[in-house]
Amino acid sequence: MIKGWAIGLTAVAHPVFSHFNMKLRKQQGIMLILPAILVMGLFTVYPLLEGLRMAFTNKHLLKEGVRYVGLQNFIRLLSDEIFWVSLYHSVLLTAVVVFLQFVLGLILALAMNQKLPGMSLFKSIIMASWVIPVAATVILFKFMAQPDIGLINIVIKTIGFENLNRYWLGDPNVALPFIMLLHLWRNVPFYGVAFLAAMQAIPESYYEAAEIDGANTRHKFWHITLPGIRNMVIVMVTIHVLWTFNNFDFVYLATGGGPVNATDVLPVYVYRQCWTSYTIGYGASIGTVMLLLLMIYFIVFIKISERDKIA
Amino acid sequence: MSKVRRKLGVAISAYTVVIVSMIFFILPMVWIIYCSFRTQASIFTGKVISHLNEFTLENYETILSVTDYPTYFFNSFKIALSVSLLSLICSIVGAYGLSRFRIKGKNAIIMGIFSTQMFPQVLLIIPMYLIVFSLQMLDSVIGVVLGQLILVLPFSIWMLKGYFDNIPVAIDDSARIDGCNVLQRLYYVILPLGAPGIMVAGFFSFVVSWGDYLIVSIISQSQRTATATLVIQRLSSALLIRWGQVAAAAVLTIVPTIILFSFVQKRLVEGLTAGAVKE
CATH class of the missing domain: 1.10.3720.10 (MetI-like)
Structure with missing residues (x-):
C-alpha cells in the first residue's frame, strides 16, 4: 500500500512540481524527524519546562490559587x-x-x-x-x-x-x-x-x-x-x-x-x-x-x- | 603442560562464573514458577520440596476466572502494542532522517535526544498529568500510550540511527539512481536491511511499556486502563498475601516478555548496542 502511494507521489511530483520537489528534498531530513520531535516536544520538553516553572510556585494538586514563591x-x-x-x-x-x-x-x-x-x-x-x-x-x-x-x-x-x-x-x-x-x-x-x-x-x-x-x-x-x-x-x-x-x-x-x-x-x-x-x-x-x-x-x-x- | 593446565584453570573459573550466575539470575524465576503450582498450605510449610498431592492449578484458575486479571492483561497488551507501533513509526522515520540526510544542527538534535535520558521522569510526570488531564485523556488508553511513548522514543531513535548508519550508503545511492524516492528507499532499502534492528527496537518498546509502573499509576484511574503490572503490585501489597496466587499472576505477567525475548534473543545485544559499537 505504501509502495503504490509512494510511486503515485513521485509520478505527480516529478514533472509538474519540480521546483517544489527541490525544496522538498532540502526539507526531507527535517520532515522525517518532525514526528519524533513533535511527540518529544509535547511530552518531554514542554513538561520539563513546566516542571521547572512549578518548582518556583506553591502549586497544590487539590487547591486553587497558584502563586510564585521565589526560592x-x-x-x-x-x-x-x-x-x-x-x-x-x-x-x-x-x-x-x-x-x-x-x-x-x-x-x-x-x-x-x-x-x-x-x-x-x-x-x-x-x-x-x-x-x-x-x-x-x-x-x-x-x-x-x-x-x-x-x-x-x-x-x-x-x-x-x-x-x-x-x-x-x-x-x-x-x-x-x-x-x-x-x-x-x-x-x-x-x-x-x-x-x-x-x-x-x-x-x-x-x-x-x-x-x-x-x-x-x-x-x-x-x-x-x-x-x-x-x-x-x-x-x-x-x-x-x-x-x-x-x-x-x-x-x-x-x-x-x-x-x-x-x-x-x-x-x-x-x-x-x-x-x-x-x-x-x-x-x-x-x-x-x-x-x-x-x-x-x-x-x-x-x-x-x-x-x-x-x- | 603448563599451557594445558592454564586452559583448565580458565575453564574452571569460567564455569564457576556460569554456575554462580545461574543460581543468582535464573533460580529466582524457577522458584516462583515452582511455587505458583503449590497450594498456600504447602508454601507455608517453609519447605523446599512439596508432596505430589500439594501441587495444584488452583492459583491459576483463581487468577484467571475469579479475579479481573484477564482484563488487565488484555489492557497491557493493547497499550504495549500501540506503544511499540507508534514508537516504531516515529523512530524508524526519524532515525532514517538523522542517518541519511543533511540536517541543520543535526548534532544538536542527536545530543538533545540523548540528553532527555537525563530528565527525571518523576518531574516530567507532573505536567504530563496536567496535559493529559486538559486533553481529557485521563484514564484512556491513548493517554497512557502517549505518556509511555516518551520513555522509549529517545533510546529507540538512538539505537536505530546506530543500526542504519551501519547499512552502506552505496545501496541507497544505487537505489536513488534507479529512481527511488525517499520513501521508496526507506521501504526497499532501510526496512529490509534494518529489519533485525527494527525488531529489537519494537521489542524494547513493548517490554518497557509492558513493565511501566510510573506512568500507568498516574494516568490510569480505573479498571479501564489498569495494566497487569499495576495489578500484580496491588496483589503483592495486600494485607493478607496469598503467595500462590501472587506467584501465578507474576508468572503470567512475565511469560509474554520471555516469549518475545526468545524470538529476538540472538539479535538483542547487537541491536541494543548498535549505537555504541560503531566508531
Missing part, C-alpha cells in the same frame, strides 16, 4: 531532613550499583568469551532478568525475602543461621543493600552481554601479536581488552548512572522508601510529595535539584572522556 521551596529543602537522607541514598545507590554492575558485568563477559561447551546456551538465557517487568522482579525478591517461607530464609536456616531469619526488606540495616541487589539482578547480564559484544569486535590479530611479544594474560587484559571495550563502557556507565539515579520503581515497589526512610531515594520522595501530599510545587523543586545534579555529572563526564581521548 522558598529550595530554602525549605535545605532544612528538610528527608531530602538530605534521600539525596545521600540516591548518590550511594547509584555509585555502588553502577560500579558493581561494571565489575561483575566485566567478569561475566570474560567468562562468556571462553569457547566452552554450553556457553552459547548460557548466553541465550542470561538476559532474561532484564526483560521482565520490574514489578515482577520486586515480587520475586519480596517472596524470597519473606521470613520462614522465603527461599533466602529457608536456605539460611538450613545452613544453621537460624537467628538471621527475617523479612529482609523490612530491616532498616539491610533494606538498602537488598535493593542494590535487585538492581544488580536486573542489569548485570545486560552489562555482561554488551561487554562481550565489544570484546568480540576486537581483532584476534591484536592478541596474536601480543602473544608473540610475550604478553601474559594480565597484560592482554589491561592493554588490549579494556581499551578495546572503552567506548562500550562509557556508554553503558553514562546511561546507567542516569537511569539508576532517576529510577523510581525498584524502591517504590519494594519498600515505598521505608522502613522509616531507610531506603528513601529522591525519585520516590518526589513522587510522594506530588501524589500523596499533593504538594506539586515542592515536589517539582526536588525534581529540579535532581536534574541539576545529573547535568553536572553529564558535563564533567563528557569533559573527562574528551580529555582522555586526546591524551
Whole structure:
C-alpha cells in the first residue's frame, strides 16, 4: 500500500512540481524527524519546562490559587531532613550499583568469551532478568525475602543461621543493600552481554601479536581488552548512572522508601510529595535539584572522556 | 603442560562464573514458577520440596476466572502494542532522517535526544498529568500510550540511527539512481536491511511499556486502563498475601516478555548496542 502511494507521489511530483520537489528534498531530513520531535516536544520538553516553572510556585494538586514563591521551596529543602537522607541514598545507590554492575558485568563477559561447551546456551538465557517487568522482579525478591517461607530464609536456616531469619526488606540495616541487589539482578547480564559484544569486535590479530611479544594474560587484559571495550563502557556507565539515579520503581515497589526512610531515594520522595501530599510545587523543586545534579555529572563526564581521548 | 593446565584453570573459573550466575539470575524465576503450582498450605510449610498431592492449578484458575486479571492483561497488551507501533513509526522515520540526510544542527538534535535520558521522569510526570488531564485523556488508553511513548522514543531513535548508519550508503545511492524516492528507499532499502534492528527496537518498546509502573499509576484511574503490572503490585501489597496466587499472576505477567525475548534473543545485544559499537 505504501509502495503504490509512494510511486503515485513521485509520478505527480516529478514533472509538474519540480521546483517544489527541490525544496522538498532540502526539507526531507527535517520532515522525517518532525514526528519524533513533535511527540518529544509535547511530552518531554514542554513538561520539563513546566516542571521547572512549578518548582518556583506553591502549586497544590487539590487547591486553587497558584502563586510564585521565589526560592522558598529550595530554602525549605535545605532544612528538610528527608531530602538530605534521600539525596545521600540516591548518590550511594547509584555509585555502588553502577560500579558493581561494571565489575561483575566485566567478569561475566570474560567468562562468556571462553569457547566452552554450553556457553552459547548460557548466553541465550542470561538476559532474561532484564526483560521482565520490574514489578515482577520486586515480587520475586519480596517472596524470597519473606521470613520462614522465603527461599533466602529457608536456605539460611538450613545452613544453621537460624537467628538471621527475617523479612529482609523490612530491616532498616539491610533494606538498602537488598535493593542494590535487585538492581544488580536486573542489569548485570545486560552489562555482561554488551561487554562481550565489544570484546568480540576486537581483532584476534591484536592478541596474536601480543602473544608473540610475550604478553601474559594480565597484560592482554589491561592493554588490549579494556581499551578495546572503552567506548562500550562509557556508554553503558553514562546511561546507567542516569537511569539508576532517576529510577523510581525498584524502591517504590519494594519498600515505598521505608522502613522509616531507610531506603528513601529522591525519585520516590518526589513522587510522594506530588501524589500523596499533593504538594506539586515542592515536589517539582526536588525534581529540579535532581536534574541539576545529573547535568553536572553529564558535563564533567563528557569533559573527562574528551580529555582522555586526546591524551 | 603448563599451557594445558592454564586452559583448565580458565575453564574452571569460567564455569564457576556460569554456575554462580545461574543460581543468582535464573533460580529466582524457577522458584516462583515452582511455587505458583503449590497450594498456600504447602508454601507455608517453609519447605523446599512439596508432596505430589500439594501441587495444584488452583492459583491459576483463581487468577484467571475469579479475579479481573484477564482484563488487565488484555489492557497491557493493547497499550504495549500501540506503544511499540507508534514508537516504531516515529523512530524508524526519524532515525532514517538523522542517518541519511543533511540536517541543520543535526548534532544538536542527536545530543538533545540523548540528553532527555537525563530528565527525571518523576518531574516530567507532573505536567504530563496536567496535559493529559486538559486533553481529557485521563484514564484512556491513548493517554497512557502517549505518556509511555516518551520513555522509549529517545533510546529507540538512538539505537536505530546506530543500526542504519551501519547499512552502506552505496545501496541507497544505487537505489536513488534507479529512481527511488525517499520513501521508496526507506521501504526497499532501510526496512529490509534494518529489519533485525527494527525488531529489537519494537521489542524494547513493548517490554518497557509492558513493565511501566510510573506512568500507568498516574494516568490510569480505573479498571479501564489498569495494566497487569499495576495489578500484580496491588496483589503483592495486600494485607493478607496469598503467595500462590501472587506467584501465578507474576508468572503470567512475565511469560509474554520471555516469549518475545526468545524470538529476538540472538539479535538483542547487537541491536541494543548498535549505537555504541560503531566508531
